[in-house]
Amino acid sequence: MNDELHIPQTANDRKPEIGMKFASIDDAFEFYNQYAREAGFSARISNSKKNKMNEVVWKQFVCFKAGQIDEVRSKNRASSGGPIKKRARGEVRTDCKAKISIVKQQTGPYWSISLFTECHNHGLSTPLKVHLLRSHRSVSAAKRVLTQQFSEANIPTCQQMQLMEIEHGGPESVGCTERDIRNLERDMRDEQKGINAETLVEFFTSEKEKNSSFFFDYETDSDNRFKRCFWADHKSRSAYNVFGDVVVFDSTYNTNKYGMIFTPFVGVNHHHQTIMFGCGFLSDEKTESYLWLLNKFMEAMPTRAPKAIITDQDPAMTKALAQVLPKTVHRYCLWHILNKFPEKISAVTFREHYQSIKNVIKNSTSPEEFEHGWKDVIRPANLIVGSC
Structure with missing residues (x-):
């Protein structure tokens, strides 16, 4: 029995021993996970038991491959009417028995190891690959800040990852x-998106209060x-009343930070200047989103x-335009056509x-004129062009 309170320090400290004491469940798991890294496997938290006061008094940590194999789970799902899912990768669970159990001491706020099973029924990872196992990977607070700065840049x-590997001396040291x-x-994008979305709505509401002609939804x-x-x-909106005969609707702009699609509606005024009629953000390019x-x-x-609208050749957008603007002439943007x-054909040709x-x-100016002119273009150029 080991009555000395154990404080986890290094990955190669020592093996778990029955009677080894810890100040908390977290300390015990940290010690077992450090031992797992040195041994070459991944650890995870498993079962627990509570007393009548609803306090945890027993906890178990196991090898990540503990438990039933996936085939057994698939059969269980099939027998219960659930779908059978096949794994493309190797089996994760091998019913490994390696584990430790800790119990809460009655005489003090300590936890001690009551069971330690060391043997595994699978191969262990090498030191060069152990950092890839799940329980040995974590993004520290410092790396989170660094990642946020990298993303903003x-x-x-x-x-x-290449920069972090250089800084830490190799991929196995990044963590x-x-x-x-x-x-x-x-x-972080989802978190920031929620914050900035609220800010955007607040701004729109403020603009609506300043001028009732401001429209948003x-x-x-x-x-x-x-x-x-x-x-x-x-x-x-006023500009559309004067110059809204022809509208260009473009959805080729994506935001790097939020992964949303920026969709401006633009036109041209009497000075041949581009003017804005409205703007939108979409989370996807489905017909439903374009309809909205x-x-x-x-x-x-x-x-x-x-009277006319010019777009790229997006099928979902084309379908939506046919439903919302059935009488509007729909044309594809010349730049998008030529870009295909x-x-x-070869770049030189x-x-x-x-x-x-x-x-x-x-x-x-007509389909017939185009077909005649197209033949004259293809013949000397000896082009073989598919549908663009």
């Missing part, structure tokens, strides 16, 4: 993987996360539908015949 995650950093970035999903919004100020956005646009511009040609291709697309 638009440094890709893969480059962030986390690239996936951990990506998950952290996702969580937004939606959240079932988890109350910001999903989409549209807004147009009084100047934009186009309906809000028409709600903000109730005078009339545009290098995918169909496209560069040599670019002007001819552009002229026949831009200046044809």
